[in-house]
Amino acid sequence: MVAPIDQSELPLDNLEFFIDPSRCIGCQACVAACGECDTHRGIPMIHLDYVDRSTSVQTAPVVCMHCENPTCAMVCPADAIKQDDNGVVLSAAHSRCIGCSNCTLACPFGVPKQQIEMQLMMKCDLCYDRSSVGKKPMCAAVCPSQALHYGSRTKVEAHRGEVPCNKFQFGDQTVKTKVNMMTAHGLDTIPFDVADFMPQGNLAAFGRERIGSPDAAEDTVWEDLPA
Amino acid sequence: MKTPFSIGLVFAGLLILAIYLGSHQMRDFDPALKWYAVASVLGAFAVGYRFTVWAQRPPSRMYFKRGLELAWRYPWLLVKSGGQKMTAQTFIKERSYYRWIMHLCLSGGCTLTFVVTFPLVFGWIHFDVGNTAEIYQVKAFGAVVREFSVHSLEAKLMFNILNIAALFVLVGLLMAGWRRLTNAGVRAVQNFTEDIMPLLIIFAVTATGFMLTVSYSFLKGHGHGLLVWVHLFTVVVLIFYIPFGKLFHMFQRLCSVCVSLYKQAGEEGPQSGCVVCHDVFASQMHVDDLKNVLDQLGFNYRFATPKGEVHYQDICPKCRHRLLAVNQGKTLGR
Numbered sequence: 001m002v003a004p005i006d007q008s009e010l011p012l013d014n015l016e017f018f019i020d021p022s023r024c025i026g027c028q029a030c031v032a033a034c035g036e037c038d039t040h041r042g043i044p045m046i047h048l049d050y051v052d053r054s055t056s057v058q059t060a061p062v063v064c065m066h067c068e069n070p071t072c073a074m075v076c077p078a079d080a081i082k083q084d085d086n087g088v089v090l091s092a093a094h095s096r097c098i099g100c101s102n103c104t105l106a107c108p109f110g111v112p113k114q115q116i117e118m119q120l121m122m123k124c125d126l127c128y129d130r131s132s133v134g135k136k137p138m139c140a141a142v143c144p145s146q147a148l149h150y151g152s153r154t155k156v157e158a159h160r161g162e163v164p165c166n167k168f169q170f171g172d173q174t175v176k177t178k179v180n181m182m183t184a185h186g187l188d189t190i191p192f193d194v195a196d197f198m199p200q201g202n203l204a205a206f207g208r209e210r211i212g213s214p215d216a217a218e219d220t221v222w223e224d225l226p227a
Numbered sequence: 228m229k230t231p232f233s234i235g236l237v238f239a240g241l242l243i244l245a246i247y248l249g250s251h252q253m254r255d256f257d258p259a260l261k262w263y264a265v266a267s268v269l270g271a272f273a274v275g276y277r278f279t280v281w282a283q284r285p286p287s288r289m290y291f292k293r294g295l296e297l298a299w300r301y302p303w304l305l306v307k308s309g310g311q312k313m314t315a316q317t318f319i320k321e322r323s324y325y326r327w328i329m330h331l332c333l334s335g336g337c338t339l340t341f342v343v344t345f346p347l348v349f350g351w352i353h354f355d356v357g358n359t360a361e362i363y364q365v366k367a368f369g370a371v372v373r374e375f376s377v378h379s380l381e382a383k384l385m386f387n388i389l390n391i392a393a394l395f396v397l398v399g400l401l402m403a404g405w406r407r408l409t410n411a412g413v414r415a416v417q418n419f420t421e422d423i424m425p426l427l428i429i430f431a432v433t434a435t436g437f438m439l440t441v442s443y444s445f446l447k448g449h450g451h452g453l454l455v456w457v458h459l460f461t462v463v464v465l466i467f468y469i470p471f472g473k474l475f476h477m478f479q480r481l482c483s484v485c486v487s488l489y490k491q492a493g494e495e496g497p498q499s500g501c502v503v504c505h506d507v508f509a510s511q512m513h514v515d516d517l518k519n520v521l522d523q524l525g526f527n528y529r530f531a532t533p534k535g536e537v538h539y540q541d542i543c544p545k546c547r548h549r550l551l552a553v554n555q556g557k558t559l560g561r
Contacts, residue, residue: 021556022559022561037412038411039415039416041412049548051549051553058552058556060548060549060551060553061552062551071521071526074286074524075517075521076286077284077286077289077290078476078479078482079281090416094322095473095476098482099483100290100483101513102286105508105509105513105514106521107547108528109547109548110543110544117318117321118321118322119312119318119321119483120322128415128416129414129415129416171528171529171530172528173526173528173539181551182559183558184558184559184560191554191558192530192554193554194502194503194530194537194542195530195533
């Protein structure tokens with residue numbers, strides 16, 4: 001049963017999507033719910049990856065961020081990716097998509113999924129069948145930790161310690177999105193750092209010595225055992 | 228850089244020349260079909276214009292350029308991919324059998340109609356009587372290519388070939404219409420001009436074409452004079468809709484043949500590994516070409532790092548997910 005939308009959050013135009021990966025508990029409810037969406041029935045579009053399975057419980061839920069100037073649409077050779085009047089970047093038009101994978105490779109958030117045999121790109125379209133009539137997208141409707149939240153900005157700002165941000169800095173490229181990500185006060189852009197994460201081909205920030213690392217905890221447990 | 232307007236003029240000019248030469252300096256041209264010919268010439272201009280505008284966009288241009296380079300390397304793949312993607316359309320079968328049959332009916336019926344009507348309109352093919360009035364001759368570019376009795380089964384098929392094609396189109400239209408009325412996902416994202424209008428236009432052409440047959444076969448030609456003009460109008464609307472609406476995908480699908488060649492060459496060439504996880508995620512050619520395309524489009528995803536310049540194209544999509552979470556966590560001190 002999908003949770004009913006809070007009527008006090010209407011009018012619909014003011015409803016926005018907010019993501020906070022740091023709240024994600026990796027329960028996969030969003031993945032299961034996403035597959036229920038009518039526009040891509042049976043195939044979940046949300047990505048849920050472990051950041052570094054051996055050393056961290058951190059997971060990364062990724063939905064389409066619905067960029068204002070979508071890179072995926074610009075690199076599409078077949079004009080298959082369109083944006084609606086509200087800025088929702090739709091999944092590839094079935095009649096046009098030629099399955100070239102340009103969008104999959106170019107999207108800075110790594111969102112589009114290729115269905116190779118179908119010659120079709122599919123991606124999160126904000127549950128267009130639901131959000132276009134004022135319902136929550138499936139993932140946000142089932143997320144127990146509200147890492148994925150669909151509601152009014154006013155309420156989010158009032159209830160959360162973080163602030164929503166919809167600008168990302170990828171090197172020299174600024175990307176503005178419809179979907180918001182929660183970040184620290186005072187930041188109007190989320191800067192991307194890649195240098196720290198490619199010394200030995202590992203995510204160095206998640207070493208075993210880090211406080212909270214599952215493997216580090218395990219070592220402690222075993223070390224504390226009597227001989 | 229060719230201007231779309233001049234390419235459109237070239238398309239239209241070539242068609243006029245082909246009509247003139249193919250119809251033996253207009254000797255075999257049927258004046259009753261002149262407005263269809265005029266619309267076709269204007270349509271050729273529009274297709275040339277639209278195709279050039281589209282093919283000159285950086286990503287499309289990249290695939291056409293690579294496709295032309297690779298066509299000589301993989302001639303067999305070119306033929307196979309063309310057959311699978313343009314004719315058999317097997318990729319639609321993977322989407323669903325219902326849609327595959329629907330699309331084959333629509334594309335097959337329309338193609339059959341085009342193959343018959345355009346050569347007739349252009350005067351490339353015309354019918355003549357043979358030695359007796361009972362013998363019909365099919366002449367292509369003035370030469371007799373076929374003779375048959377007007378009472379033969381072949382004659383019945385030839386005289387009704389457009390009706391047969393229209394039946395296929397009608398089946399396809401019914402299936403498409405049913406899908407667009409009942410499939411919740413399709414209904415959510417469809418819009419009138421892109422998805423419904425082409426069905427209505429094709430239906431109008433098919434229905435008025437059928438009505439012509441009904442008029443001269445069963446109603447002693449009642450209303451035929453008016454129907455001729457109504458049918459002409461629907462066909463002209465269709466011809467002008469093709470370059471600027473959904474049906475342009477029949478030309479855009481050509482690019483998918485280039486994609487087949489491109490993927491084959493990519494698999495055989497060097498691969499690109501992610502600079503974070505080192506997993507192979509694409510061909511090096513694709514990654515390098517995309518960097519160029521992004522530059523041409525005005526995107527710059529380059530990072531200046533102490534370890535040198537890093538392009539975000541060198542990081543695999545999976546690591547981009549992870550970096551999104553890690554960088555967000557970093558801003559929050561988590």
